[in-house]
Amino acid sequence: MEKDSKRTTIYDLAKLAEASPSAVSSVLNGTWEKRRISRKLAERVMKLADEQGYSVNIQASLLRRERSNIVGMIVPKYDNRYFGRIAEQFEAMARAKGYFPVVTCTQRDAKLEFEAAKELISFQVECLISVGATDPDKISAFCAASSVRSINLDLPGKDAPSVISDNYSAARVLTELILDRCEKDLGWIGPLRFVGGRLADHNTAARLEGFISVQKERSIAVPKSHIMATGYSAEKAADALAEFNPDGPSGLFVNSTISLEGVVRWHNQLSQGADQIRYGCFDWDPFGSFLPGNVGMIEQDVTSMLAKTFKIIANPPSSTKPILVPCKLRTFH
Amino acid sequence: MEKDSKRTTIYDLAKLAEASPSAVSSVLNGTWEKRRISRKLAERVMKLADEQGYSVNIQASLLRRERSNIVGMIVPKYDNRYFGRIAEQFEAMARAKGYFPVVTCTQRDAKLEFEAAKELISFQVECLISVGATDPDKISAFCAASSVRSINLDLPGKDAPSVISDNYSAARVLTELILDRCEKDLGWIGPLRFVGGRLADHNTAARLEGFISVQKERSIAVPKSHIMATGYSAEKAADALAEFNPDGPSGLFVNSTISLEGVVRWHNQLSQGADQIRYGCFDWDPFGSFLPGNVGMIEQDVTSMLAKTFKIIANPPSSTKPILVPCKLRTFH
DNA sequence: CTGAAAGCGCTTACAG
DNA sequence: CTGAAAGCGCTTACAG
Numbered sequence: 001m002e003k004d005s006k007r008t009t010i011y012d013l014a015k016l017a018e019a020s021p022s023a024v025s026s027v028l029n030g031t032w033e034k035r036r037i038s039r040k041l042a043e044r045v046m047k048l049a050d051e052q053g054y055s056v057n058i059q060a061s062l063l064r065r066e067r068s069n070i071v072g073m074i075v076p077k078y079d080n081r082y083f084g085r086i087a088e089q090f091e092a093m094a095r096a097k098g099y100f101p102v103v104t105c106t107q108r109d110a111k112l113e114f115e116a117a118k119e120l121i122s123f124q125v126e127c128l129i130s131v132g133a134t135d136p137d138k139i140s141a142f143c144a145a146s147s148v149r150s151i152n153l154d155l156p157g158k159d160a161p162s163v164i165s166d167n168y169s170a171a172r173v174l175t176e177l178i179l180d181r182c183e184k185d186l187g188w189i190g191p192l193r194f195v196g197g198r199l200a201d202h203n204t205a206a207r208l209e210g211f212i213s214v215q216k217e218r219s220i221a222v223p224k225s226h227i228m229a230t231g232y233s234a235e236k237a238a239d240a241l242a243e244f245n246p247d248g249p250s251g252l253f254v255n256s257t258i259s260l261e262g263v264v265r266w267h268n269q270l271s272q273g274a275d276q277i278r279y280g281c282f283d284w285d286p287f288g289s290f291l292p293g294n295v296g297m298i299e300q301d302v303t304s305m306l307a308k309t310f311k312i313i314a315n316p317p318s319s320t321k322p323i324l325v326p327c328k329l330r331t332f333h
Numbered sequence: 334m335e336k337d338s339k340r341t342t343i344y345d346l347a348k349l350a351e352a353s354p355s356a357v358s359s360v361l362n363g364t365w366e367k368r369r370i371s372r373k374l375a376e377r378v379m380k381l382a383d384e385q386g387y388s389v390n391i392q393a394s395l396l397r398r399e400r401s402n403i404v405g406m407i408v409p410k411y412d413n414r415y416f417g418r419i420a421e422q423f424e425a426m427a428r429a430k431g432y433f434p435v436v437t438c439t440q441r442d443a444k445l446e447f448e449a450a451k452e453l454i455s456f457q458v459e460c461l462i463s464v465g466a467t468d469p470d471k472i473s474a475f476c477a478a479s480s481v482r483s484i485n486l487d488l489p490g491k492d493a494p495s496v497i498s499d500n501y502s503a504a505r506v507l508t509e510l511i512l513d514r515c516e517k518d519l520g521w522i523g524p525l526r527f528v529g530g531r532l533a534d535h536n537t538a539a540r541l542e543g544f545i546s547v548q549k550e551r552s553i554a555v556p557k558s559h560i561m562a563t564g565y566s567a568e569k570a571a572d573a574l575a576e577f578n579p580d581g582p583s584g585l586f587v588n589s590t591i592s593l594e595g596v597v598r599w600h601n602q603l604s605q606g607a608d609q610i611r612y613g614c615f616d617w618d619p620f621g622s623f624l625p626g627n628v629g630m631i632e633q634d635v636t637s638m639l640a641k642t643f644k645i646i647a648n649p650p651s652s653t654k655p656i657l658v659p660c661k662l663r664t665f666h
Numbered sequence: 667c668t669g670a671a672a673g674c675g676c677t678t679a680c681a682g
Numbered sequence: 683c684t685g686a687a688a689g690c691g692c693t694t695a696c697a698g
Binding site (some may be wrong): 006007008023052053055056057058059060061062063077079081083085087088091092095100101102103104105107117119120121123124142144146148196257258261264270285286288289290291292321 | 624
């Protein structure tokens with residue numbers, strides 16, 4: 001039934017069907033009715049293709065075609081509920097709209113991000129979505145040079161349309177919740193600590209601004225030492241907290257569930273006082289709610305962010321002013 | 334500097350560099366030293382490529398080449414720590430070994446799985462890894478017809494090499510832990526309930542076998558009604574538990590963190606008796622440990638599973654007998 | 667209703 | 683040290 005070592009091509013099929021390669025191609029790519037090819041031939045070809053396990057060579061097909069229909073995405077991680085959801089929903093929505101999604105994961109490594117972007121452009125993506133990229137403008141510039149459209153998601157860039165969460169507002173809401181719960185549960189009014197993220201990135205800056213402004217309004221001064229934005233990794237968050245042995249009430253604003261994993265490790269090895277801590281986390285994880293003392297989490301609205309992204313793909317805006325998407329607060333207990 | 338609408342090709346570069354397209358191609362794909370092209374020309378070409386934002390057209394390149402170096406993977410979900418880790422580590426390991434990884438996510442939908450497999454074959458993958466596929470043998474058969482190698486990961490198939498966890502042994506260990514803790518904490522000896530998964534799939538069957546056998550050894554009979562393997566989804570797990578209102582001690586073996594999310598919802602709406610429940614979960618999530626009553630989780634050894642997978646890619650085995658990888662038990666409290 | 671032919675952008679023997 | 687030429691597997695105007 002099958003060829004041994006080489007893949008079946010339209011020429012093989014043409015020979016078997018006693019038709020021309022053109023006709024076979026047309027049957028297989030669905031244009032046969034337009035070309036007025038007889039149903040009989042079409043059915044013969046499709047049956048043969050099935051029997052031979054034929055599948056089109058996308059390489060050859062794309063090379064000849066005008067459009068690739070491929071949309072690419074680079075994402076820092078899959079092993080994270082927020083980014084995992086983005087990648088998963090992106091693929092589903094892309095397929096539903098007739099695009100072919102290709103996603104790749106770049107470990108929050110600037111060099112790998114750029115390499116992956118280049119690779120996706122080599123794959124002839126029509127549009128490249130950079131999610132949480134450390135240097136989105138470098139990627140946008142390269143895309144522009146190859147006349148590939150680019151869009152930033154999660155972290156904004158100056159040189160391409162961006163869709164991001166309203167980090168400032170959500171950080172304010174979360175900060176207020178933590179403060180309120182510290183006061184109510186512990187009779188303590190702050191200042192809170194801020195753990196995780198990178199000061200240099202837009203989201204951390206916006207969240208920090210919300211974090212500080214709410215406390216300022218309540219006349220709480222936040223000392224420099226309380227800002228521990230040492231990076232997006234469990235290790236770094238745990239390290240930043242290592243010397244902190246609370247001897248009284250405290251409250252932590254945790255920037256991302258990635259950092260929360262480090263916070264959890266730190267929390268678990270505390271010999272005492274763990275019940276005097278209140279946490280809030282910017283990012284949602286369905287199991288995060290069970291961390292003792294966790295009073296709420298910010299859930300970014302992935303579905304709506306992606307909907308806006310696809311709107312931009314279909315209909316490029318003239319401005320690159322970031323589109324802000326509201327977040328949801330999830331509270332516990 | 335850049336072309337407006339069309340992408341730069343080696344012909345554009347050749348014109349600019351006043352060299353032949355062959356020479357440009359050779360410079361760009363790294364074979365120029367072998368071809369004894371002058372360093373001067375090589376440097377001129379590379380500089381131009383840089384200036385023009387050139388990137389090779391992979392489609393054209395692959396069409397001409399003998400090997401694609403692409404390895405494909407289909408995975409049920411990204412938004413899950415186990416599968417997210419598999420996808421993420423697969424990409425990293427593939428890159429490290431000089432392959433080009435393409436991963437796509439198929440929502441545990443048999444039809445989409447097959448479509449995605451076909452798509453990846455169209456992309457000329459050299460090898461396709463089916464992770465947790467519902468019908469791996471159908472995929473293997475199609476791969477074979479296209480002379481593409483296939484490997485099953487997580488769930489085994491008959492027609493291709495498979496790398497899976499030692500589900501039976503790990504389920505025994507987890508069952509023993511839950512039973513021990515029920516007895517110690519609650520003075521209660523079972524029988525336990527089994528929630529989540531699909532009776533038809535190999536992993537659920539193996540885990541259930543371990544679950545039953547341990548209890549049998551302790552002379553505990555498990556009633557049919559205690560086996561609630563209604564699928565891999567939070568909703569289905571929550572639904573299966575809906576009519577269960579424990580009025581005394583109970584213990585649950587939760588099959589997958591996906592099901593655990595449904596268990597958590599159910600747990601949260603219990604009006605009473607929640608502290609009389611002990612849980613164990615087959616699958617690891619760093620935040621799962623905080624579910625009250627969760628006594629332990631099974632962590633599948635993703636790194637070692639993937640290492641074995643890449644060994645198979647490099648060196649195809651003659652037998653398709655599944656390779657079992659031991660799991661780790663993580664205990665809490 | 668159908669086929670011959672050109673060409674997508676590369677790579678690589680082959681021939682200097 | 684370098685170029686002309688063939689060809690990878692398709693698609694699509696063009697010409698019957």
